[in-house]
Amino acid sequence: MHPVYRVGMEVEERIRSRGASLTSAERRVAEAILAAPQAVGFGTVADLAKAADVGSASVVRLATKLGFDGYSDLQHCVQRDLTQQLRPAAERIHETVSGSGADHTAAELANVKTTLAGADKQGLRAVVERLSDLQRPVAIISGDASGGVAQQFATQLHQVRPDVTLIGGSDVVVRRDLALLNDAATVVVIDLRRYERWVLEAHRIVHERGIWSAALTDSVLSPLAAQAAVTFLVEAGSIGPFDSHVGTLALLNLVVLDVATALRQSATERLGVVETAWSENTSLTDGRTA
Secondary structure (H helix, E strand, O other): OOOOOOOOHHHHHHHHHHHHHOOHHHHHHHHHHHHOOHHHHOOOHHHHHHHHOOOHHHHHHHHHHOOOOOHHHHHHHHHHHHHHHHHHHHHHOOOOOOOHHHHHHHHHHHHHHHHHHHOOHHHHHHHHHHHOOOOOOEEEEEOOOOHHHHHHHHHHHHHHOOOEEEEOOOHHHHHHHHHOOOOOOEEEEEOOOOOOHHHHHHHHHHHHOOOEEEEEEOOOOOHHHHHOOEEEEOOOOOOOOOOOOHHHHHHHHHHHHHHHHHOHHHHHHHHHHHHHHHHHOOOOOOOOOO
């Protein structure tokens, strides 16, 4: 497997803050930078232009629009971050990886490590603080591919706090739930790459109503990131045909853990009620008895 590099937060934030003002050509350059920052750190203007399928002038214009003093300034900024990643990557290149099982294991571990390491601490504090506020209902919106992860998150969160809703279904159901959503709510939106139109439309409605939202997505140029109060970038690399959602699940597990810790007393009481109900009705079994 090839080592995965990511640009530093400074470049990501600059791209995100100016994403709405980028032309289509500049946007392709920005996407190329996010996808392969080494093309900037160790390549020429022509290399990046070729990767983005645009002219060299578009590369220079983007660098200027991002507030850099030309391409060289952008390149130096990316190089500073890549320098921190090169040593372990250089060590890994000597390791022999054989078999799809080993490749898969490496990819999934990288997804978890990259996602958790890249999670903005201030953003995590903000989302945990809001999810721990029992006066604020919670709504979760997810595309189909990440639906299982979103369902798990909703189920676990509902066991430690009330008023958690997973929005989805027909257009009638989605629009009903959005219309009834409290303006003080906290919304978590999850979708990657080929975004579902209904998810984008639902998030647009949430944003226009001024409802606070956190997005879990794949890029700072994601339409979800453009309208979210905080964004968490999820690494979804896979050796197979489908995106991996292991990184997404790991990040959401961390969020639930922090919320449960913040709500320790009430969460413990709530979980106790649930466990009592299961026990009294013998809802669960260890498989050794009928």
